[in-house]
Amino acid sequence: MFDSVDLKRNRGFRDNTILHLLYDSGARAHEIAGLCVDDFDPGEMRVGILGKGGRFRIVQIWPRTADLIVRYLKEHREKPMPAFKNRLFVNQRGQGLTRSGVYRICQKYLKRVLPENRLKDLNAAHCFRHSCAIHMLMCGSPISDIKNHLGHEDIGSILKNDPKIAELIDWENNKDEIAKWLDTL
Numbered sequence: 001m002f003d004s005v006d007l008k009r010n011r012g013f014r015d016n017t018i019l020h021l022l023y024d025s026g027a028r029a030h031e032i033a034g035l036c037v038d039d040f041d042p043g044e045m046r047v048g049i050l051g052k053g054g055r056f057r058i059v060q061i062w063p064r065t066a067d068l069i070v071r072y073l074k075e076h077r078e079k080p081m082p083a084f085k086n087r088l089f090v091n092q093r094g095q096g097l098t099r100s101g102v103y104r105i106c107q108k109y110l111k112r113v114l115p116e117n118r119l120k121d122l123n124a125a126h127c128f129r130h131s132c133a134i135h136m137l138m139c140g141s142p143i144s145d146i147k148n149h150l151g152h153e154d155i156g157s158i159l160k161n162d163p164k165i166a167e168l169i170d171w172e173n174n175k176d177e178i179a180k181w182l183d184t185l
Helices: 010-025 029-033 063-076 099-113 126-138 143-150 156-161 163-168 175-184
Strands: 046-050 056-060
Touching (some): 010 029, 010 046, 010 099, 029 099, 056 143, 099 126
């Protein structure tokens, strides 16, 4: 999906940065939309995210994602209107990007790479959050780290919703089954 983004256009570079940040941070669409320039620390490669219930968390991001944000800010960011000068992501009119805007960006690029039947039950922005959690789980991150990274109060409620997630913990013994299950998402 990342390869389907036109990086030669400012808007494409912004979209690519958003998609990488969604996947890397596991943030919700409204959390990405509400980010300010000051929430990003390029030296420490961290993003401060204000989440549900007013809970604040600091998320470590990958060097590639941090580099994309730096390049976006220096080379590709639309000139923001004065009221939105501190917003990290702005739209083509220089206004702060909204939750709906982030959702539309995700939907646009997912439509390019997934068949229509796979998109009908998919929350375009939220699937990046799920992908982040699964990636962390498969890399051996403790459930408590995943919970904190995603800004969940209680990760147990998520794990109880789908018994297949529990199988991911023992993914090396169930690679074929997990691949089949992931294909159903």
